[in-house]
Amino acid sequence: MSVAVSISGVVKRFGALMALDHVSMDIEEGEFFGLLGPNGAGKTTLISCLAGLSRADLGSIRVLGYDVQSQYREARRRLGVVPQELVFDPFFSVRECLRFQSGYYGIRDNDAWIDEILANLDLTAKAETNMRRLSGGMKRRVLVAQALVHKPPVIVLDEPTAGVDVELRQNLWQFMRRLNREGHTIILTTHYLEEAESLCGRLALLKDGKVIALESTASLLTRFSGHTLALRIPDGAALPADLAALSSGVKEGFQTFALTEFAAVEGILARLREHGIRIDDMRVSPPDLEEAFVKALRQ
Amino acid sequence: MSGFSTLFKKELLRFWRVVFQTVAAPVLTALLYLLIFAQVLDEHVSVHGVRYAAFLLPGLVMMQILQNAFANSSSSLIQSRVTGSIVFLLLPPISYGAFWSAFVLAAVVRGLVVGVGVLAVTLWFAPIWPAAPGWALAFAVFGGAVLGNLGVIAGMWAEKFDQLAAFQNFLIMPLTMLSGVFYSIHALPPFWQAVSHYNPVFYMIDGFRYGFFGVSDVAPERALLIVIACFVATAALTLGLLRRGWKLRT
Numbered sequence: 001m002s003v004a005v006s007i008s009g010v011v012k013r014f015g016a017l018m019a020l021d022h023v024s025m026d027i028e029e030g031e032f033f034g035l036l037g038p039n040g041a042g043k044t045t046l047i048s049c050l051a052g053l054s055r056a057d058l059g060s061i062r063v064l065g066y067d068v069q070s071q072y073r074e075a076r077r078r079l080g081v082v083p084q085e086l087v088f089d090p091f092f093s094v095r096e097c098l099r100f101q102s103g104y105y106g107i108r109d110n111d112a113w114i115d116e117i118l119a120n121l122d123l124t125a126k127a128e129t130n131m132r133r134l135s136g137g138m139k140r141r142v143l144v145a146q147a148l149v150h151k152p153p154v155i156v157l158d159e160p161t162a163g164v165d166v167e168l169r170q171n172l173w174q175f176m177r178r179l180n181r182e183g184h185t186i187i188l189t190t191h192y193l194e195e196a197e198s199l200c201g202r203l204a205l206l207k208d209g210k211v212i213a214l215e216s217t218a219s220l221l222t223r224f225s226g227h228t229l230a231l232r233i234p235d236g237a238a239l240p241a242d243l244a245a246l247s248s249g250v251k252e253g254f255q256t257f258a259l260t261e262f263a264a265v266e267g268i269l270a271r272l273r274e275h276g277i278r279i280d281d282m283r284v285s286p287p288d289l290e291e292a293f294v295k296a297l298r299q
Numbered sequence: 300m301s302g303f304s305t306l307f308k309k310e311l312l313r314f315w316r317v318v319f320q321t322v323a324a325p326v327l328t329a330l331l332y333l334l335i336f337a338q339v340l341d342e343h344v345s346v347h348g349v350r351y352a353a354f355l356l357p358g359l360v361m362m363q364i365l366q367n368a369f370a371n372s373s374s375s376l377i378q379s380r381v382t383g384s385i386v387f388l389l390l391p392p393i394s395y396g397a398f399w400s401a402f403v404l405a406a407v408v409r410g411l412v413v414g415v416g417v418l419a420v421t422l423w424f425a426p427i428w429p430a431a432p433g434w435a436l437a438f439a440v441f442g443g444a445v446l447g448n449l450g451v452i453a454g455m456w457a458e459k460f461d462q463l464a465a466f467q468n469f470l471i472m473p474l475t476m477l478s479g480v481f482y483s484i485h486a487l488p489p490f491w492q493a494v495s496h497y498n499p500v501f502y503m504i505d506g507f508r509y510g511f512f513g514v515s516d517v518a519p520e521r522a523l524l525i526v527i528a529c530f531v532a533t534a535a536l537t538l539g540l541l542r543r544g545w546k547l548r549t
Contacts, residue, residue, distance in 0.1 A: 014549075053389055054549045073392035081390050087383035091316050092309075097387075103305025104391035146387065 003062075004029040004154050004185035005050065010059035012045055012209075019045040020056070021209040027187060027202075029064075029153075032180050034200030034217070035189045036293060041206040043189045044084055047158050051081045063154055077105060080152030082144050084159045084189075088131040094118070094142055095127045098149055105150035117145045120175045122168075137164045144172060154185045161192060173199060193293055197221075205293070221287035227262050230254035232281035233272070240275050243268060254283070302393035303401050310405030314371055321409060325367055326416040329359045333421050336481065349512055352425040357435075358480035359421075360414045361442065361507040365500065368410035368443035369450040369471050372402045376454025377463050380547075389548065395541035399451065399534070406447030407440055414439060427511055434519055435510025441526045442503035446471070448533035455546045474500045484516050499529045 005027040012020040020042045027033045035043050048054035050061050052068050052075070061068045066075040089097055095114065102110035118124045121141040126134060131142065144160060157176070161169045173195070180186050190196055196203060196217070203220055205213040213220055232254050233239075239247060239255065246268070248256045257268060265284065272279060314321040337352035379385040388398065429435045449471070457463040478500035484492050495501045496517075506522035509515035515522065541547075 048549070051390055052548065053386065055544070073394070076390065076392040079390075083383075083386050085383045085386075087386060089379070089384045089387065090382070091313050096312075100305055100309050101387060101391070103308075104302040104388070104393055106302065106392075150391075 002029050002064075003027070004031065004064055005187065006060075006062040007046070007050070008060050008062075010046070010049060010056045010061060012042075012049060012054060012056050018209050020049070022059070023206075023209070023211055024059075025204055025211060025214055027185060029185050030180070030183055031202060032176075032186045032200050033188065034196040034203040035187060035206065036193070036196055036203055037206035040208075042209040043206055044158055045209075046206070047081065047156055047187075047189065050156065051079060052076060077150065078152055079154050079156065080147035080150065081156045082147045082158060082160050084162070086136060086139055086143070086163075088134075088139050088142065090130070090132045093128050093130050094123060094134070094145075097131060097142060098145055101146045102149045107150055110149060113151065114145075114149065117148050120171070120178075121145055122171055137168050140164050141168060141172075148179075153183070154187070155179065156187045158189050159191065160188070161190065161195065169195075226287050227259045227265075228285040229257040229259055229265055229268060230283040230285070231257075231268075231272075231279055233277050233279060237277050239277075240271055243271055254281070302391055303397035306388070306393065306397065306401035307404055310371070310375060310401055311408060313375060314405070314409050321367070321371070322413055322416055325363045325413045326420055329363050329417040330420055332359055333424055337424060348514070350425070353427050354483075354508075354512075355481060356418075356421055356425045356427055357508040357511045358504050360417045361439065361504050362475050362478075362480045363417050364410035364414040364439050364443050365446045365475055365503065366471065367413040368406040369446040369453070369467065371409040372406040372447045372450030373454040373457075373463055373467070374450075375402065375405075376451060377457050377460060380454070381459065385547065395538060399538050399541050402451050403444050403447035403534075403537075406450055407443035410443035410446070411439060429510050430513045431510045431519075433510070434523075435507055437523060438503055438506040438510060438526060441523070441530050442500075442507070445499070445503070445526065445529045445533050448530070448537045451537045452533070452540065455540060474498055475504075478504045479516065480504055499525065502526050 003026045007023055007025050007027075010020050010023045011018070023042070023046060035046065037043050045054060049056045050063070050068060052072050055069065063075040064078045066078065068075045089100075092100070095118075098114045098117070099110065102108070102114070115124070118127055121144060123138065123141050123145065126138055131139065134142065140160065140163075144157075147155060147157075155176070160172060164172075176186055176188075176199070188196065188200060200217055202216050203213070204211055205220075228248075230251070238244075243257075246257055248258050250256070257264075259265065262284075269279070333352065333355060336355055376385070379388070453463055453466040457466060477495070478498050479495065484495045484501065484505075487495065502517060502522040502525045505515045505517050506519050506526065509519045509522070
């Protein structure tokens with residue numbers, strides 16, 4: 001598998017602020033990659049440098065081998081970016097905007113693909129509607145469509161579901177999964193961690209312009225989170241001292257245990273049986289990206 | 300040039316969608332100028348041996364060509380920067396040369412459309428026809444292109460509409476109004492005649508008027524050379540700024 005996006009030692013300053021501090025990472029072709037971090041971490045700045053909207057002070061970024069500065073035309077042909085801001089051209093209809101966007105990439109007679117994008121984003125009925133007349137969610141869909149008109153092998157989605165309804169999210173992720181299956185590399189930034197957890201195979205965590213974690217989603221979850229065991233035991237029953245030391249406390253009537261590995265469940269249940277403590281209810285929660293995210297940022 | 304033809308078409312459609320504002324309004328303004336000044340002065344004044352209304356008309360046409368060429372490129376850029384839709388032009392692989400030529404050519408086209416419109420509606424009041432249409436067209440195209448370049452620069456420089464209006468009202472408007480649209484500079488005192496020669500718009504107006512009457516304050520060859528030099532200088536500056544991504548790419 002070859003590298004779709006190679007980011008090497010990128011530094012970007014805005015005055016005294018170090019927005020990106022020697023950021024390096026490689027994103028493989030065909031990956032569904034998540035770029036996470038709190039507000040101001042540098043995610044959008046990194047995407048701007050990748051898309052050529054900003055110039056890095058140091059370092060280089062390549063898209064499928066093409067430098068985004070010195071070979072910008074080749075790099076941009078291979079990149080589709082959904083910007084975070086809800087922007088639109090008020091003079092034109094949805095179809096006109098998509099035709100213009102196709103033309104900017106040198107593509108003529110693109111209506112067949114435009115129709116397919118419109119159908120997948122549930123925009124067919126709005127194709128001839130002026131952009132000004134669309135709701136915020138519809139405008140967001142058009143932004144996604146505009147990023148896809150030239151069938152870019154690398155798609156960057158900067159907070160694409162911010163402020164949109166559940167239906168669009170589901171449509172959008174279904175469409176993105178399909179494009180990813182067809183070989184498109186997808187880079188996603190989002191504040192919805194459950195989306196990143198369910199979609200992204202690998203994640204990068206940014207904080208203060210630095211990469212603080214870069215690994216598979218499963219590995220990140222294991223390292224910074226884990227399964228949680230919640231047990232309801234009869235009122236008045238006391239945990240043995242060793243288990244009490246392991247407990248994370250009582251939440252909503254459940255004794256909770258943060259597990260470093262799933263197999264620890266068996267040992268806890270065995271100790272309870274040894275002490276004759278009955279279990280009235282039991283729940284095991286999977287690792288939680290939100291918890292992992294918070295812990296990683298605190299480190 | 301990748302993207303040039305699309306961007307050019309989009310820029311043309313953009314002003315055509317609001318044709319009342321971008322074409323009809325400046326045509327009406329020019330018509331009102333002509334009606335008022337011609338009514339007051341036509342019977343009392345003649346310049347270069349032609350009636351005042353006829354003398355005034357080419358100046359008015361050229362003034363509208365220049366002002367609308369500037370308005371087209373500057374308003375399109377500032378609008379897309381303020382609304383953020385400029386990103387649709389910055390993300391694709393459009394070269395800065397294609398970007399520049401599409402904006403400036405569209406500015407020239409809008410200027411010419413307004414100019415033809417002014418000529419068409421004023422024919423009834425002051426019927427004139429170019430004696431040397433090639434000269435008139437050359438000054439219209441290069442003059443419009445100079446102002447189209449300045450419009451691109453202003454559209455990149457201004458952060459808000461207020462700043463663009465200042466550029467337009469305090470630089471472009473005085474340069475065009477004080478360029479001999481309403482008078483021959485020979486009617487001015489020597490000092491102001493000399494000052495007028497430092498105003499590049501004066502050569503555009505004077506040369507354009509030569510295309511109609513075959514007479515001018517300055518030899519048309521010299522005027523055209525100066526206008527072309529202004530075009531080359533403003534084009535070089537605009538291309539340089541676009542290449543750097545000045546105020547467009549951080």
